[in-house]
Structures are given as C-alpha cells and as structure tokens.
Amino acid sequence: MTVTVYIPRDSSALSLGAERTAKAIAVEAKKRDIEINLVRNGSRGMFWLEPMVEVATDGGRVAYAPVQPEDVAGLFDADFLHAGAHPLNLGLTEEIPYFKNQQRLTFERVGVTDPVSLDDYIAHNGYQGLQKALKLGGAEIVKIVTDSGLRGRGGAAFPTGIKWNTVLGAKGTQKYIVCNADEGDSGTFSDRMIMEDDPFVLIEGMTIASIAVGATQGYIYLRSEYPHALKTLNTAIASAYNAGYLGDDVCGSSKAFHLEVRRAAGAYVCGEETSLLESLEGKRGLVRFKPPLPAIEGLFGKPTVVNNVISLATVPIILNKGSQYYADYGMGSSRGTLPIQLAGNIKHGGLVELAFGATLRELLYDFGGGSANGKPIRAVQVGGPLGAFLPESQFDTPLDYEEFNKIWAVLGHGGIVAFDDTVDMAKMARYAFEFCAIESCGKCTPCRIGSTRGAEVMDNIINGKDVQKNIKLVRDLSDTMLHGSLCALGGMTPYPVLSAMNHFAADFENRS
Amino acid sequence: MQLIEQHIAAHKNVPGALLPLLHAIQDDIGYVPQDAYKSIGKALNLSVAEVHGVVTFYHHFRTEPVGRYILQICRAESCQSMGSEKLEAHVKAELGIDYHQTTADGALTLEPVYCLGNCACSPAVMLNDEIYGRVDANKINQIISEARAGELA
Structure with missing residues (x-):
C-alpha cells in the first residue's frame, strides 16, 4: 500500500528548509523504488520542530522532526514509512503535549489537511457552516455570531456580531466584505498560517459574512510581505469558483459573492481599518475621521464589514457547531x-x-x-x-x-x-517611537511629529543627557500622543514606551 | 513604455486600480519609473502629483531600478530579541552598502522590513520571495554568495 507522507508548505517550515527536505524524500523514494504519496500540508505550528515530516499509520500520524536532507537516507533505512524507530521519531503527532494540550477550533484543520485541496477541506468539516448559513436569514446568522461572543481578533476586540448587524441594517444596493490581512505586528503569524495552511476556512467565513449582511463583493487586503499566502489564497479562490462556492450563484442559492485578493504595499498603518479602505480605493493610506463608521460608509462610500482574518476564519465553526459551543470556551x-x-x-x-x-x-x-x-x-x-x-x-x-x-x-x-535579560528597555522604547515615525501616515500631528521628537528625546536619555528632565518630557509627549492621536498608531505608541519606563526604570535612569 | 501601457490598459477599469497597477508594473520591471506617472494619471483620472503621492507613501514601491535580488532583513521586535541588530551590521559590512542601496555588481539591493510573519524562527530575512529563518552570520553569507552566483531561482 502507498504510504502518505506529509511535509509542510507553510512559510516558517520553508524558511527552515522544508522544500529541500521534501525533494530529498521524493528523490530517495524514487531511488529505492518505493511509491509514496507526498502531501504538502500546513504546519502543526510547532516551529522548533520544523521541518516536520509525518507518516500516516493505522494508529494516526507519526512525526519525525526536525528532518534535514542529510537525515533522509537514515529514515528510509529505519523504515520510517512504517513508523520505524529512529532518534527523530517523536511518536504520534497529536500526542505531543504542546499540540495535545491545545483547544484547536479556528485552527482545527491547520497542519492536518492539504491547504489547496477543496476535497480535503470538505472531508474535514469544511463548508458545513456555510450550508447551515444558507438555510438561515441574515438576522439569524448575525444573532448566532453575536451570541457566540466573538470579538474582533485583529486587536480592537469589538464584537463581530454587532458590527455585522450595523452593516445588515445599513441601506445600500452595494455592500462589501473586507478582510484585513495586513498582519504587520511583530510576533504575529496566525493570519499567515490560516491563509497559507487553511485558506478555504477564510473564504468560507467571508462567504457566510456576505450572506449575513447582503454583500456581493469581498476583498482580502493582504500584506505584500506574504508572497506564499498570496499564491495559496489565489489557488484556493480559483478552486472555490470552479466548484460553485464563489460566483454569481453560491451553492445554488442564487446569492452572489465574488472574492479577490488585493496586495498591500508595506505600510503598517494600513492595518488600521479606515487607512486600509483608502488604500483599497487606490489612495495614500491616510486614516479617516470616524464617524462615519465603515459599517455605514466604508469602501467606496458603501456599507462595509471590515474584519480580521482570524475573526472571519472562526465564523464557520460557530455556524457549524452553534454559538453556545464556541461561547462555552x-x-x-x-x-x-x-x-x-x-x-x-x-x-x-x-x-x-x-x-x-x-x-x-x-x-x-x-x-x-x-x-x-x-x-x-x-x-x-x-x-x-x-x-x-x-x-x-x-x-x-x-x-x-x-x-x-x-x-x-x-x-x-x-x-x-x-x-x-540582555534586553535594553530604553532602546526598546526608542524603537517604539522610531517605528511610529517610519509608519505614521502623517495626518495627525501627535503621531507625525511626536514620534520623531520622542526618538530624539530617547536618544538623549540613552546617552545619559539630562535624564530626569528628559524622562518627564517623554511622559508629557506620551500623554499628548495618547489623547491627541487620530488612530491607534500614535495613540498606542506610548504603551510600549511608558510600560518600559514604568516596569524597567533602571534601564532609563542609570545611564552614563 | 509599451509594457507599461499594456498594464495600464489591463487595469484601468478595475475599482481602486492604482495599487494593483503599480504592483503589476513593479513586478514586471522591478520599479515604477517616474516617466510613467503621466500615462497612469491620465488613464485613472489622477494628477501626476496624486500618482507620485501614492507611489511614495508605500514602502514597497520603488522609483529606481534595483539589483537582481532584493534582500530584506527584518528589524522588528521579535527578530531584535534574537540578535537581528548584529545581523544587520554584519550584512551591511559584508556588502559594503546601507539600506536602500544596491551592491556595485548589481546583485543585491538591501532593504529593511518590519515583520515577515516568521517570528517563531527569528531572526528572519527574505531574498526575493524566499524566506529564511534562524539566520546567523554563516547562513546569511551562504545566502549572499548563492545569490551572487545566481544559483537561486
């Protein structure tokens, strides 16, 4: 029987050599005249173990990790295709405590399936949420999402159902669903993993949103730093169109939903929803004044749902299993x-x-x-x-x-x-100002000027110049930015600055 | 310019056409020539100043030709926590250039980037569309020499 071998295609796995490992395994199998079914799955998210190779057995998938090309011949010698003993054998993947101790709902398929296989998606609970949504009215779908307690996972934590309800109630012949996939925060990669490792769940979530509020066009605003996600999404969208999950007649419901990926262009501020909408319209990503809310006047002035990738990708399981199932966590x-x-x-x-x-x-x-x-x-x-x-x-x-x-x-x-413990918190505070200066859209003064002046004052502190006086100056400046900025970029830069100052005072005061 | 005209024709009726058009041009020839602003503006009913404003707002768009490879080094917090500052200094010394500059042999353009979404494998760099994690001095030297030899796709 042909054995199925899984090697991730996720960017982080690729960044550690998964492509070379996959090639080495294919070459070695051919050399030994062994037929294998090589699947490029998503990552299980245990990145210190990448590239992780999994082998399907009757008892479940067995992991070998991390596997470099030079390990491959040895794995074949140890009969890894039948879970043979080897120093890299970690046993059943799903018994590894890091994985076993999680509660994977949004990520239920990530690392399990072939991300670009619609059949695989459907075989693992895919599109069940949409099938249920298609039997409900818009207000009923919105109620389920509201009752689940889901809040915007992009960071603002605004209740998703309430946002949808506003768009549902807004008058307009054209409404939009916009997915904010401009994941620019350092230390984050969950959006990227959904898009690379289970793109159909995002497509399904957006389709459910479109049915709920009566939108016919969706855009995924994707950061340009994610070329692999772009390819995966475009492949998945094309499959969804072919199979009738997108288009003029979604699953025979006579409801239309069209979806397109739009590439961002390296501006962090475009993760702010109104700046994102300006950018989608082909303009400089300047933050808009609110009101009007995007839910009332959003993209091209029309009612628009703007949600983060994770929020939208969580909607299918909520529709499938019910609001209470989700809210119980x-x-x-x-x-x-x-x-x-x-x-x-x-x-x-x-x-x-x-x-x-x-x-x-x-x-x-x-x-x-x-x-x-x-x-x-x-x-x-x-x-x-x-x-x-x-x-x-x-x-x-x-x-x-x-x-x-x-x-x-x-x-x-x-x-x-x-x-x-080698981190210099004064330098981190300086970097927060520097980053804000690089990424400020320039519309409001506290952010545009405050960030530059903040970095300069931090330089003085770091160089031990008038330290106490300059610490007070940074606090004053931070107060202005906190209360006077138009959006979270200027308005929250004081969070890293002041928290560093409050919790790690010695790094600021004892400069020479 | 003929290529650019083709991209303009393909995009001018797309809603919010400017960013997709600029991407198409830059993907094709590596940068957005300022000579093209006038035709772009005419097709999209924008002034040259508006086109220039958009091109220069976004870090991704460039108005000058670049090297055969673009090497982006992540400068964000996660990579800093794993020593990216040392890596940056090493690369700049190794290539003899600063950010936004191209090596004399035209092989590499060096750019900073603020997060590649590879934060569990910091520090990270990207060479064109290929991403690398846990990059140290040896690994970056190898990436640079392979790029110089044109061995990478």
Whole structure:
C-alpha cells in the first residue's frame, strides 16, 4: 500500500528548509523504488520542530522532526514509512503535549489537511457552516455570531456580531466584505498560517459574512510581505469558483459573492481599518475621521464589514457547531479561543490555540519552555509593536481582554514576544517611537511629529543627557500622543514606551 | 513604455486600480519609473502629483531600478530579541552598502522590513520571495554568495 507522507508548505517550515527536505524524500523514494504519496500540508505550528515530516499509520500520524536532507537516507533505512524507530521519531503527532494540550477550533484543520485541496477541506468539516448559513436569514446568522461572543481578533476586540448587524441594517444596493490581512505586528503569524495552511476556512467565513449582511463583493487586503499566502489564497479562490462556492450563484442559492485578493504595499498603518479602505480605493493610506463608521460608509462610500482574518476564519465553526459551543470556551467577556503566537527569544515558538484564561506564565514556560538560550525571560511584549512590555511580576495575568486592560496592557492579535535579560528597555522604547515615525501616515500631528521628537528625546536619555528632565518630557509627549492621536498608531505608541519606563526604570535612569 | 501601457490598459477599469497597477508594473520591471506617472494619471483620472503621492507613501514601491535580488532583513521586535541588530551590521559590512542601496555588481539591493510573519524562527530575512529563518552570520553569507552566483531561482 502507498504510504502518505506529509511535509509542510507553510512559510516558517520553508524558511527552515522544508522544500529541500521534501525533494530529498521524493528523490530517495524514487531511488529505492518505493511509491509514496507526498502531501504538502500546513504546519502543526510547532516551529522548533520544523521541518516536520509525518507518516500516516493505522494508529494516526507519526512525526519525525526536525528532518534535514542529510537525515533522509537514515529514515528510509529505519523504515520510517512504517513508523520505524529512529532518534527523530517523536511518536504520534497529536500526542505531543504542546499540540495535545491545545483547544484547536479556528485552527482545527491547520497542519492536518492539504491547504489547496477543496476535497480535503470538505472531508474535514469544511463548508458545513456555510450550508447551515444558507438555510438561515441574515438576522439569524448575525444573532448566532453575536451570541457566540466573538470579538474582533485583529486587536480592537469589538464584537463581530454587532458590527455585522450595523452593516445588515445599513441601506445600500452595494455592500462589501473586507478582510484585513495586513498582519504587520511583530510576533504575529496566525493570519499567515490560516491563509497559507487553511485558506478555504477564510473564504468560507467571508462567504457566510456576505450572506449575513447582503454583500456581493469581498476583498482580502493582504500584506505584500506574504508572497506564499498570496499564491495559496489565489489557488484556493480559483478552486472555490470552479466548484460553485464563489460566483454569481453560491451553492445554488442564487446569492452572489465574488472574492479577490488585493496586495498591500508595506505600510503598517494600513492595518488600521479606515487607512486600509483608502488604500483599497487606490489612495495614500491616510486614516479617516470616524464617524462615519465603515459599517455605514466604508469602501467606496458603501456599507462595509471590515474584519480580521482570524475573526472571519472562526465564523464557520460557530455556524457549524452553534454559538453556545464556541461561547462555552473562555472567561468573562472574552469568549471562545485565541490563537496565541509564541515568538522572539523562546525555546518552543509556535502557534498555541487556547480558550481565553490561560496565564502568560503557562504560555511562556509550560508551552514555550522558557527562553531560547536558557537565560531568564526579563520582559515580554504582548500585542505587537503597540503593545505594552510586561515584567515577570505580571506573568500570572490571564489572557483576557479585560484583565489585560486592568494592567494597562493589550492582548491585541495574540502575539507574545519574549526577551531575555540582555534586553535594553530604553532602546526598546526608542524603537517604539522610531517605528511610529517610519509608519505614521502623517495626518495627525501627535503621531507625525511626536514620534520623531520622542526618538530624539530617547536618544538623549540613552546617552545619559539630562535624564530626569528628559524622562518627564517623554511622559508629557506620551500623554499628548495618547489623547491627541487620530488612530491607534500614535495613540498606542506610548504603551510600549511608558510600560518600559514604568516596569524597567533602571534601564532609563542609570545611564552614563 | 509599451509594457507599461499594456498594464495600464489591463487595469484601468478595475475599482481602486492604482495599487494593483503599480504592483503589476513593479513586478514586471522591478520599479515604477517616474516617466510613467503621466500615462497612469491620465488613464485613472489622477494628477501626476496624486500618482507620485501614492507611489511614495508605500514602502514597497520603488522609483529606481534595483539589483537582481532584493534582500530584506527584518528589524522588528521579535527578530531584535534574537540578535537581528548584529545581523544587520554584519550584512551591511559584508556588502559594503546601507539600506536602500544596491551592491556595485548589481546583485543585491538591501532593504529593511518590519515583520515577515516568521517570528517563531527569528531572526528572519527574505531574498526575493524566499524566506529564511534562524539566520546567523554563516547562513546569511551562504545566502549572499548563492545569490551572487545566481544559483537561486
């Protein structure tokens, strides 16, 4: 019998040599005259183990990892195609604690299926949510999404159902569904994984959104730094059109939904929804004043749903299994699961999907295994470049939107970047200003000018010049940016700056 | 210019055409020549200043020719936590150029990038569309020499 061998096509796996490993396995199999069925799956998200090779057996998939081309001949010698013993044999993939201890809902298929195979998608619960949605009215779909408690996973955590309800109620012959796939936060890659490793779930989520609010056109605004995601999405969209899941008559429902990927062009601020809409219209990505809300006057002035990749990709399982199933996970007002990304100086970096409520410490040590080099983790930045830095004393904070608010931090898009004890927090504060200066759209003064002046004042602090006076100046400037900026870029740059200053004062005060 | 006219013709009726058009031109010839602003503007009913404004707003678009390979080094926090600053300094010294510059042999243009979404495998770099993780000095030297030899696709 032909054995199926899985080798990921995910960017992170490719970045560690998965393509060479896949070629080596194909060549070696041919040399030995063994027929194998080579599937390029998504990644299981255990990136310290990539490239991970899995072999299908009667008892489940067995992992060998990490596999480099030079290991391949030895694996064949050890009969890895029948789960033979070998130092790289990790046993059943789904019994690896890092994977087993997760609650994978949004990511249920990621790493399991062939991302571009529609048949594989359908065989693993795909398109069941859409089939249910097609039997419901718009208001019923919106109610299910609202009742699930799903909140925007891009970072703002606004209830998805309420946003949809506004678009449903807005008058307009043309409405749009826009997917914000401009995942620019450092330490985040969950959107990329969905798009590369299970693109149909995003397409299905957007299609359900279109049925719910009465939109006929969708755009995925994808960052230009993700060329592999672009290819995968375009391949999947073409298959969905061919099979009648997209087009003028979605699944014979006589409802139309057309979908297209639009490439961004390297501007971080275009992750802000109104800037994104300007960019989609072919303009400079300047942030718009609100109101009007995009739900009322969005793309080309029409009612528009703008949702993050993860929010949209979570909709199919909610429709399929019901709002209560999803709402049963989580804590407080943070319902469901969060795909957490462990990044930076961490031993076991990767994707961990868990119900809200786990603590940072569990993530960093039970899953992450501590820092990559064994040094103490001194600080973590949660929620991207606009997220606060947290010291060890706050590692027991549960991952929950409100609990993070209480300590003046944000969960954002769920990215956690760890730093060891060599980090200079004054330099990190300077970088936060520098990044804001590079990426500011320039529309409002606190962000455009404040960021540049902030970096200059931080330089003075780093050089030990008038330290106390300049610390006060940074605090004043941060106050202006916090309260006077038009969007989160200028308005949240003070989070990393002030949290670094508050929790790691010695790095600022003891400069010589 | 004939190529550019073809791209303009293919995109001018697309809603929000400017970014897709600029991408098509840059994908094709490596940059967006300023000479093309006038034809682009005419087709999309925009002034030359508006076209220039959009091209220069986005970090991705370039108005000058580039090397055969574009090497992007991630400067964001996750990569910093794994030593990307040292890597940047090493690459700049190795190539003898700074960011936004091209080596004298025309092989490589060096660009900063703010996150490649490979943050569990920091530091990360990208050479054209190929991504590399856990990059150290040895690995980057190998990537550079392979690019110089034109061995990479």
